[in-house]
Each structure stands twice: as structure tokens, then as C-alpha cells.
Amino acid sequence: MTTKITLVTAGTIGVLLTAAAVSACTPRPDGPTPAAERFFAALSNGDTAVAGELSDNPSDAREALNAAWSGLQATHVDTQILGSKYTEDIGTVNYRYTWHLPKNRTWTYDGQLKMARYEGHWQVRWSTTDLHPRLGEHQTFALRADPPRRAAVNEVGGTDVLAPGYLYNYTLDASRAGDYLITTARAVVEALHPFDDTLNDPQRLAEQASASGKPLDLITLRTDDNNKVAPAIGNLPGVVITPQAELLPTDYHFASALMGQIKKTVIDELDGQAGWRVVSVNQNAVDVAVLHEVEPSPAPSISISLDRAVQNAAQHAVDNQRRQAMIVVIKPSTGDILAVAQNAAADAVGPLATTGLYPPGSTFKMVTAGAALE
Numbered sequence: 001m002t003t004k005i006t007l008v009t010a011g012t013i014g015v016l017l018t019a020a021a022v023s024a025c026t027p028r029p030d031g032p033t034p035a036a037e038r039f040f041a042a043l044s045n046g047d048t049a050v051a052g053e054l055s056d057n058p059s060d061a062r063e064a065l066n067a068a069w070s071g072l073q074a075t076h077v078d079t080q081i082l083g084s085k086y087t088e089d090i091g092t093v094n095y096r097y098t099w100h101l102p103k104n105r106t107w108t109y110d111g112q113l114k115m116a117r118y119e120g121h122w123q124v125r126w127s128t129t130d131l132h133p134r135l136g137e138h139q140t141f142a143l144r145a146d147p148p149r150r151a152a153v154n155e156v157g158g159t160d161v162l163a164p165g166y167l168y169n170y171t172l173d174a175s176r177a178g179d180y181l182i183t184t185a186r187a188v189v190e191a192l193h194p195f196d197d198t199l200n201d202p203q204r205l206a207e208q209a210s211a212s213g214k215p216l217d218l219i220t221l222r223t224d225d226n227n228k229v230a231p232a233i234g235n236l237p238g239v240v241i242t243p244q245a246e247l248l249p250t251d252y253h254f255a256s257a258l259m260g261q262i263k264k265t266v267i268d269e270l271d272g273q274a275g276w277r278v279v280s281v282n283q284n285a286v287d288v289a290v291l292h293e294v295e296p297s298p299a300p301s302i303s304i305s306l307d308r309a310v311q312n313a314a315q316h317a318v319d320n321q322r323r324q325a326m327i328v329v330i331k332p333s334t335g336d337i338l339a340v341a342q343n344a345a346a347d348a349v350g351p352l353a354t355t356g357l358y359p360p361g362s363t364f365k366m367v368t369a370g371a372a373l374e
Contacts, residue, residue: 027253032091032115033084035122039113040079040095055124056116064140066265068131070108071141072278076100082110089117097132101143107292109133132280134291139280141286146275148296150247153266155306156338161255162263165248168226168241171215172205177238181207184236191217191232215240222248257351258340262304272299305336316340321345328352 035054042051046069052062068074082094092116098108111133128135133142153162170192177184177367185202193197196219199205209216221229226241233239247267249259275296280288310329318325324346329339341354 012051026052030122031084031086031115032093033081033121033194034155035111036081036084036093036095036115036124039124040081044077046076055130057126057127061124061126061130063132064126065130067140072099072143073102073165074099075102076279084115086115091115091117091122101276105132105276105294109292112164132291134289135280136144136282136288138283139288141291142279142280142285144282145286146277146293146296148272148274148298150245151270151301153247153262153271154303155308155311156303156336158303160250160301161304161306161308162247162259163250165246166223166243167220167246168230168243169220170218170229170241171240172218173215173238173240174206174209174212175238176240177209177236180237181209184233185209187233187236188218188239191229195219195221195225195229209238220244228297231295234247240273246349253315254308254341255306255340257342257353258306261351261354266302268301270299273297304339305331305338307338308317311339314339317341318343318346324349324352328353 004180009095019192037210038056042048042054043065043069048062051065053056055061058148069294078098080096080098082096084093085091088131091114093113094110094111097106098106109132111129111131114127115122116125117123119264124130127141129138132141150164152160152164155161171189172184172188174181182202185206189199189202199218204218230241234241245279247263247270249256268273275294277290277294278292279290282288314327314329318341319326321343322342322345326346327339330336331338340353342351346352
């Protein structure tokens, strides 16, 4: 019996070994992951032609991938497979894309790549959701910048002396005006002559606009003046009004000798950090939805040492003088400049108060004497 049992056992082992060998030689059905890996590798390399060929619609896929790279202004995209599943000839591969955008920005999101097996080979079932789960048919990406609101410049009391605002540039486009050019020119001269007395001849203006070959620059107005002029000529054929963001004085009479210099000094510190958005756009380049957004970060306001009350008093004092008159007011304990004022006679020459060419009056002897005693 022992011998018989041994023979049966040996036979059984032989059958099991044969079955294992057959099982090892039978190839396991291949899922969609390898094909998806090839697609992602081509996408990461920016090879949209190869990526398109790995789909069931190479032409549409290549066009959509090219549009995505272009719309995002992307420099690179990292791809990651998070998982996959399939049933017979249909499957999905979960992905994570990280797009690298200008100015060291990145955009990361997850989605699903649809896959299908044709004649034993897996392919990407092309759809715009292969790029983003919320991207609709015939849509693509666009990168939008959101500039922050500029910060203001404050005087020592906390009120704004320079604040964000707009100037309005007027041009006359002869090609847009067409047959109405001379009619528009007459209205333009009537509306703008009070602000620029060289605009006084409609016929000459029409001829200049026709010969220009591009929109003829007319004038740039402040907001209050624009509000008076725009209703009169803003809708006329050929008149183009372009708003221009600027840092503007809140009071054009306040420290006018200094505001231009202050603006040049601080302008680069007032812009803050721009925000940005990725949006989906349709075939007409119209925004459809915001897919990702980073809010802008405004810069803090900047304070200067001028004191509005002291500045206004100093300005009033020099305005009463017929000759060139200037005042610089300094706080003795800190050296802060509280006011810089000069009258119209001095303005005609330039910023005399800040040139350092004029010695203080004899009353300043008290200050130097005090300094000597200390």
C-alpha cells in the first residue's frame, strides 16, 4: 500500500506541475495602462502628433492638445497614473496632470482617460475630458492674468495723496469714421477745443486723420473731464476712447511740485502680486468657466512724511507772494519733511524748492544756534 500511495502521489504532483506550466505559458490579458503610459509620455514631451496617433481620433486629439499647450502657454506637463480599471474592451485610467505655466506657476488636477480596445490593442477614446474633466466639446484652455489693484500713497495723517484711477485717451480713426469723417471732426473740435486750443479746424483734423494711416491721437483727459466729453462724442463714428490705468493725485493742487517725483520713486512698490486664472473658452474665444484661480495680492499702501494741514498752510503762504517763493517745512525732532510748497512764479522755472540751491532765511540762524548749543 505504501508503494501505491507513493505512485498516486507522484502522479498527482506531475499533473499539478503540468497544470502550473500551462498556466504560466498562458498570457494574462493586457489592460489599458501600458497604452495610457505611452499617451502620457508623448503628452509630457509635447509630442502631440504621437499622442494623437495613440487615440481613436488622431486629428481631433492633436488639434485639441496643441490648443491646450498654446492656451496655457505651458512649458511642461507632468503626468501621473493614479489607477485603472477595465471590463473586457472598455476601461478608464485615472490621471493627475501638473501643468507648468509662465512665472513659475503650476496647475494640478485629476481626471479620467477613457480607453477602448480595438482588434486587441488599447487606444485612448478621444474626448476633451481627456484633458480636463470639466472641459466641454470644442472647448480649450486660456490663461488669464488678474492684476491687483494698485496701492495708494498716503500723507502722514492717513489720507490718500496718490490713488489708482484712470485717464482716457481719445483718438480719431478715419477708417472707422468713413463717410462721416468730416461730421465727426466738427463735433470733436467743438468738444475738445476747451481742453486744447490747437484743435480748432475740423477740415484740417479730418485731413490729418486720413493721412495718418492709423488712429490719430487727440488728447488724454482726466475722469471728470472725460465724463463731460464722452457723452457728446464717445459714440460718434471714428472716435475711440481708451481707458488707461494710472496713479493719480487726489488733489492736483496738493504738493504739485513733489507728486511727480514721488510717483516715480514708489510706483514699482505699489503693484503687488498679480493673480491668474485658467478658464475654458469656446470656439469664439468666449470664457465659459473658471477651472482654476489664484487671487491677486495687493501691495500695502505707502506713507510719506508730508502733512496735509501743514502743506496746505505752506501753499497758502507762498501763493500770496508775487515773486518766486518756496517753503520747505522740516520737523526738527525727526528731520521729516512736512511740506514742500512753491508758488506759480517758481513753478514756471521748475521744482526750485527741492534743488538745494537756495539757502534758508536768517530765521534759520536760531536752528543752527540751537544745534550748536546741543
